Amino acid sequence: MHLEATERHVIRSRRCRREPWFEDVELDHGAYRFDLSCWRHDARWTKTVTVVEAAMLVREFVDQALAAAQPTAVVPAPRAASDTQSPT
Secondary structure (H helix, E strand, O other): OHHHHHOOOEEOOEEOOOOOEEEEEEEEOOEEEEEEEEOOOOEEEEEEEEHHHHHHHHHHHHHHHHHHHOOOOOOOOOOOOOOOOOOO
């Protein structure tokens, strides 16, 4: 997801706006290697992400997901008076 969002090839001195397609993910000497392609421009390139970088990206993704799942702070409403007495 990170590569699709950030990786672009250059066409006519500008970065392509289309998200690339990635294939053939492999772990090689402590790094993940991805083959990327842009079907629109028939471009192909390779991106390498170290295991440490991949772990950092996963941690950022998890942190963002957990933060998004947190409800906003809400002040609880006062409780209504109860007919039952609590033991003292």
